Amino acid sequence: FAQASDFQIAMIYAKERKFSEAKESLKTLILMDPTTEIGSFAKEYERAFTKTLEAYRAWRFTAGVAYQYDDNVVLKPSADIPGVLITGEKDSSVVTTFRLDYMPLLREPWFFNGQFNFYANTYFDTKTHNLIVPTVSLVPGYSFKGGSLSLPLSYSHVWLHEREYQAVFTAKPLLNISLLPNHFGQLSMGYARREMLQSSLMREEDRDGNIYLFSAGYIRPFLGGRGVFSFRYEFSEDITEGRNWENMGNRFNVSLLLPVINKLSLTASGEVFLQDYAHIHTAFKVERKDRTYSGTAGV
DSSP: OHHHHHHHHHHHHHHTTOHHHHHHHHHHHHHHOTTSHHHHHHHHHHHHHHHHHHHOOSEEEEEEEEEEEESOTTOOOSSOBTTBOOOOOOEEEEEEEEEEEEOOOOOTTEEEEEEEEEEEEEESSOGGGOEEEEEEEEEEEEEETTEEEEOOEEEEEEEETTEEEEEEEEEOOEEEEEEETTEEEEEEEEEEEEEESSOOSSGGGOOOEEEEEEEEEEEEEETTTTEEEEEEEEEEEEEESSGGGOEEEEEEEEEEEEEEETTEEEEEEEEEEEEEEEEEOTTTOOEEEEEEEEEEEEO
16 A cells, blocks of 8 residues: 555645655655556646756746826815915826845645835826835745635835835734635735825824734635636724824725636726825814725736
8 A cells, every 4th residue: 555645645735735755755665666647646746846846936027117197196186275276297207117026835724925025106206296116025925725814014105205204113913714615705904104204394194103904805716716706895094193194994895807718808897995094184174085986907
């Protein structure tokens, strides 16, 4: 029974992502008697594991450059504020992105991925709104039967007009669970701390604060996993040092991946973000409400 036992041991190693140990078990099995049926199977599996280890890349790099046209760079409100004149600035910009991903092949049940993101938006004329945003993200996690638990951590440092502007730290534990076959749920509760790195004009305008987050989502794969429908809701409470920026937000997101033919799929997503501010603005004497709608589609 030695060959059969070593073959089963190799399969267990493979399931636990211990591919090097699996290869060693298969080599031992093949040396016993390479002419048996199990020996032939072992040769094929050993070649497959070798290819897997050679092809796997823990480090991945992505870079991009894009042209952007923005007809409202300064985010002029749709309605004029009494006594305040804001012109709608139109400008073009160059957007530069770079991403570094690290995903080591860990042994079950643990997993981890790390990411460094760099984003820069450089305007042709409106230099005051040039943005540089490096972000570091770490996601350790633990998988179990029917789901996984992870702890995404991220830190962003923002430069505006070549000056330090803002720092944000976020921790957002995430639970993924299988509700039924091909029905998945997500639950998350998080915390973020925002520090403004430039002095505000008045105390009421201080945006330093704590953000509390809760989200729930539903994911439905279909057509054998080639298509995916998802819905997510997120509630946020932004408690700032300055009363003018305190707000509650409700975010709704729907996305769809729909296969059309082999290797061609349609993607579509839409999002609504509703923010209601807690206090009437101390200077402008108006009650602020933000309504942001966004959508994307592609093939």
